[in-house]
Amino acid sequence: MNRGLLAKTTREAWPITLFCGLGLALAEATMAYALLGFEEQISAAWSAFGLFQEIVRTVLGADMREQIGPETIAAIAWVHPLVLALVWAQPMVYCTRVPAGEVDRGTIDVLLGLPVARWQLYLTETVVWLAAGIVILFAAGTGNALGTAAAGGRAVRAARLALVMANLFALYIAVGGLAWLVSALSDRRGRALTVLFGAAVASFLVQYLAQFWSLAARISFLGLLHYYRPLSILQSGAWPARDIAVLLLVGTALWALAGAIFARRDLATV
Amino acid sequence: MHIISTAALTRRYGRRIAIYQVDLDVPEGSLFGFLGPNGAGKTTTIRILLGLLRASAGKASVLGRDCWREASRIKADLGYLPGDLRLYPWLSGTEALRLFGAIRRRDLLREGRELAERFGLDLTIRVRSMSRGMRQKLGLVLALAHRPRVLILDEPTNSLDPLMQDQLKVHLRTLAQAGHTVFFSSHTLSEVEQLCDRLAILREGRVVLQETLQSLRDRSRRDVAIEWSDPAAAGQVAPAFLRLLQRDARSWACVLAGPVPELLRWAAGQPIEDLCIGRPDLDALFRRYYHEETEAP
Numbered sequence: 275m276n277r278g279l280l281a282k283t284t285r286e287a288w289p290i291t292l293f294c295g296l297g298l299a300l301a302e303a304t305m306a307y308a309l310l311g312f313e314e315q316i317s318a319a320w321s322a323f324g325l326f327q328e329i330v331r332t333v334l335g336a337d338m339r340e341q342i343g344p345e346t347i348a349a350i351a352w353v354h355p356l357v358l359a360l361v362w363a364q365p366m367v368y369c370t371r372v373p374a375g376e377v378d379r380g381t382i383d384v385l386l387g388l389p390v391a392r393w394q395l396y397l398t399e400t401v402v403w404l405a406a407g408i409v410i411l412f413a414a415g416t417g418n419a420l421g422t423a424a425a426g427g428r429a430v431r432a433a434r435l436a437l438v439m440a441n442l443f444a445l446y447i448a449v450g451g452l453a454w455l456v457s458a459l460s461d462r463r464g465r466a467l468t469v470l471f472g473a474a475v476a477s478f479l480v481q482y483l484a485q486f487w488s489l490a491a492r493i494s495f496l497g498l499l500h501y502y503r504p505l506s507i508l509q510s511g512a513w514p515a516r517d518i519a520v521l522l523l524v525g526t527a528l529w530a531l532a533g534a535i536f537a538r539r540d541l542a543t544v
Numbered sequence: 545m546h547i548i549s550t551a552a553l554t555r556r557y558g559r560r561i562a563i564y565q566v567d568l569d570v571p572e573g574s575l576f577g578f579l580g581p582n583g584a585g586k587t588t589t590i591r592i593l594l595g596l597l598r599a600s601a602g603k604a605s606v607l608g609r610d611c612w613r614e615a616s617r618i619k620a621d622l623g624y625l626p627g628d629l630r631l632y633p634w635l636s637g638t639e640a641l642r643l644f645g646a647i648r649r650r651d652l653l654r655e656g657r658e659l660a661e662r663f664g665l666d667l668t669i670r671v672r673s674m675s676r677g678m679r680q681k682l683g684l685v686l687a688l689a690h691r692p693r694v695l696i697l698d699e700p701t702n703s704l705d706p707l708m709q710d711q712l713k714v715h716l717r718t719l720a721q722a723g724h725t726v727f728f729s730s731h732t733l734s735e736v737e738q739l740c741d742r743l744a745i746l747r748e749g750r751v752v753l754q755e756t757l758q759s760l761r762d763r764s765r766r767d768v769a770i771e772w773s774d775p776a777a778a779g780q781v782a783p784a785f786l787r788l789l790q791r792d793a794r795s796w797a798c799v800l801a802g803p804v805p806e807l808l809r810w811a812a813g814q815p816i817e818d819l820c821i822g823r824p825d826l827d828a829l830f831r832r833y834y835h836e837e838t839e840a841p
């Protein structure tokens with residue numbers, strides 16, 4: 275590992291990682307505190323209002339017929355759009371820096387004018403990306419734990435929470451893999467981010483519409499969010515092996531494809 | 545030994561041919577000027593040499609290594625200044641030297657500070673606050689600080705003031721004398737004339753000339769003015785190596801069509817009051833290579 279490259283990548287990664295990490299910690303703490311603090315009111319609203327049931331069902335992306343429980347309430351904190359947006363934003367912003375961002379701002383000529391192989395650069399970027407993912411998920415978990423403790427509510431079992439976070443990390447890798455691929459194919463970072471933003475919105479929409487619309491339900495397996503189901507994990511405690519495997523497979527395949535393109539394509543300021 | 549070598553190097557962008565069948569041989573320790581008008585293909589050639597672009601056909605090597613497959617190994621001993629230099633805005637000069645040193649796995653601070661002092665660059669300023677000229681100076685410092693065997697500079701005097709340009713030329717000459725090879729592109733004819741010992745001219749993606757500056761000088765036009773002390777001598781037939789342009793009672797205006805020593809030997813036996821031999825007019829020669837569609841002289 276080239277220390278200089280690692281220093282450069284870390285220097286560029288920390289602002290977005292700090293932003294998303296703090297954002298996730300704050301969002302998780304607030305939601306855990308609020309949701310557990312108002313568990314009774316939420317349960318009452320659940321029973322009384324059909325519309326409220328629909329909203330929660332849509333947010334959780336799961337067909338819920340049973341009475342709302344502590345796991346359901348805890349799951350809301352892990353599927354809230356703000357949480358998902360932050361988990362998607364970090365890899366989208368980070369992974370489009372190289373090569374699209376470097377080409378776009380014209381620094382690729384200087385960077386590749388140094389004695390570094392492209393694969394070396396890509397691996398360094400990958401290591402920092404994975405480390406940043408662990409950091410932001412750790413921040414989210416810490417925020418959740420602090421919020422739960424502050425609310426004095428009954429915490430969901432730690433083992434189940436760890437499974438949710440593992441599933442979320444696999445989602446992070448899949449989003450990152452997609453971002454690497456789009457970046458490897460692009461010379462303009464803005465364009466790459468637009469494509470990824472479109473993919474994110476499409477994935478959210480398909481997942482939500484799948485609750486009401488059979489066509490969306492049939493194609494929902496194409497969206498990455500289809501493989502992230504914290505409610506079922508929290509309720510059953512079962513290891514989401516299939517979902518994690520699909521996300522990791524997709525992420526790794528896209529990452530490898532992006533690496534192959536990155537190693538072979540022309541890279542110069544345009 | 546040729547430090548940089550290309551053979552039939554060709555690069556296409558779709559249907560457009562950027563460079564075609566480019567053959568270059570840059571000897572070790574030379575100051576090689578790569579001339580051509582804007583859009584001639586100079587930067588494309590340089591980017592292939594750096595392994596940033598892949599050639600469509602032909603071969604390119606630097607330090608005996610293939611430019612695409614062994615790009616990272618080549619760059620350990622190569623300094624590069626891009627034509628349109630962009631640096632990370634968050635870096636200061638000192639931080640850039642530290643960072644580039646860490647990537648190159650060597651300490652660049654001492655040499656970098658000396659170069660910065662020579663070029664009048666304040667290393668504490670961040671790139672985002674630097675003027676274009678300052679950024680260019682920093683780019684040069686970063687390209688030179690590891691004392692590379694070969695330097696590839698794409699229009700290095702861009703944005704530099706005339707004094708700084710002179711300073712750079714002095715430095716490049718010193719490097720070449722020490723055995724370093726300097727390959728630099730330019731579209732300024734006088735710059736290449738002042739600095740280089742060899743040059744190649746690229747026009748519309750093709751090399752139209754590649755030779756030493758001395759042989760070009762030998763071939764280029766020189767004006768000769770003769771003032772006769774004896775008016776009778778002004779009426780004589782001009783020797784074969786002088787092409788007479790204008791003659792009056794006491795003077796000749798001519799173009800030298802042979803070697804200078806031959807002129808001097810002849811002049812020593814003539815009743816000449818004053819003899820003026822002009823500098824080789826490379827500019828006129830270059831312009832013909834730049835613009836003519838037909839084969840240059």
